[in-house]
Amino acid sequence: MIMKHYPVLLNEIIEKLEIKNNGIYVDLTLGRAGHSSNILKKIKTGWLYSFDKDSEAIKKSDNLLKQISNNFTLIHSDFKNFKQKLEELKINKVDGILMDLGVSSPQLDEAERGFSYNKDARLDMRMDTNQKLDAHFIINNYDESELIKIFKNNADVMLPERVAKGIIENRPINNTLELVEIIKNSLPAKIVRMKNPAKAVFQAIRIAVNNEFESLKIALNDSLNLLNSNGKLAIITFHSIEDRIVKNFFGNLIKNKTDHRLPIMEKKDWKVKIILPSKEEIEKNKRSRSAKLRILTKLS
Ligand SMILES: C[S@@+](CC[C@H](N)C(=O)[O-])C[C@H]1O[C@@H](n2cnc3c(N)ncnc32)[C@H](O)[C@@H]1O
Structure with missing residues (x-):
């Protein structure tokens, strides 16, 4: 059975990213463009850069996004390379970055991808089928x-x-x-x-x-310098080990807000917020049950 696709924590993401008409946004996990399409709807003169290492995601989302506007670029790449890919496009600062981690519903639903423990297929599990x-x-x-x-x-x-x-x-x-x-x-x-x-x-x-934790750690590090002031990094995790990586990374940033050479001054550079899916969302989409959204805002 092919499940209907509900982008996880969609309203919360759109609200918390505080999307500006002219802003530059990056979706590192395009999937079927559930979040990307809603970000694109809010952009007028700005631009959306969306990444996925699954070529199916790029192909299918391109058609969908074109129906909204042409202010987007799709990039078929592992998001661990996103900083370099954006630099090649002369993008050095952005207003928001989104990561909705893990596998997409279509990857799980399409038996031949070999991700599902409920459907028989050759053992595969590659997000990037060129790998x-x-x-x-x-x-x-x-x-x-x-x-x-x-x-x-x-x-x-x-x-x-x-x-x-x-x-x-x-x-x-x-x-x-x-x-x-x-x-x-x-x-x-x-x-x-x-x-x-x-x-x-x-x-x-x-x-x-898919070497998922390695890519996540690289992308987290590379996100910080790319964010404009008041820029947001929003990350949805789906299990405790993945979440611990994000939690520790954000936690260390918040801890480092004090410059220990200047004990009196405290420079607050970052703000973190955690959001869980509502009861209604979990009822509608069981997959959202284990989701946790962490949003980092660059204050300085
Ligand atoms: C949970 S889905 C995203 C769903 C999407 N937000 C939507 O609403 O349609 C995650 C997607 O990210 C992609 N992905 C996961 N890790 C990646 C990585 N390191 N680099 C590029 N794409 C990745 C997967 O191929 C998958 O399509």
Whole structure:
């Protein structure tokens, strides 16, 4: 079943970005342009730059956005390169940056992309289909310790050692549902009954395939200098490890607001706000349940 696409925390994003008619905005996770199209509607003389490393996202969104206006540029690239890509276009300052992290609904819904633990397909999970590394390679080639590291660092996988051992013993593993069965058979029945253990394992592998945390850390760092005064960096995370990266990054900025060489002066450079989806949104779109929006404003 193809699910209807609801951009997560859309009203909150549009309100908090305080979009200016003539502003420059960057959507680092275009997807199906749910957020981009609504940002574009608010821009008159400004410009929107939207990134995605999935070429399908670029192709499908281009048609949709053209129906709104032509004040946009789509860039097919990993967002870890966004600063350089913008510099090439002579853009050195922007008014708002958005990241709606993780996979898009179409990526999950289209079985052949191999992201879903509910649909049978070859193990793939690449957001960028030009990339060489895919889930099939990781599952069939990484050694036990590498798999355990992925399970521990990228998601809350229960009994990661058992899952890794189960994978190694059952190679070759080609398809998603084959992997789901192996995960279930590696774990005590009590754990399997509690919740589907494949969810966390798939998440961990997907993050490794797409090197998601590395890109996030680079993009966070590069965002700061690009923001104009009163510029906003809005980030939606969907799970605790991803959220911790953003929370710690913002937290360190706020802590560093005091110049320790000048103990009396406190220079407040940044403001952070956290917003969760409303009950109504969660009822309408189950995927928003775990979403957390953090907005950083550059004050100086
Ligand atoms: C949750 S979806 C965004 C949905 C979008 N906000 C919408 O409303 O349609 C995340 C998108 O970001 C893309 N993406 C994730 N990590 C990326 C990265 N490092 N570089 C470029 N695109 C990335 C994915 O391919 C996916 O299309």
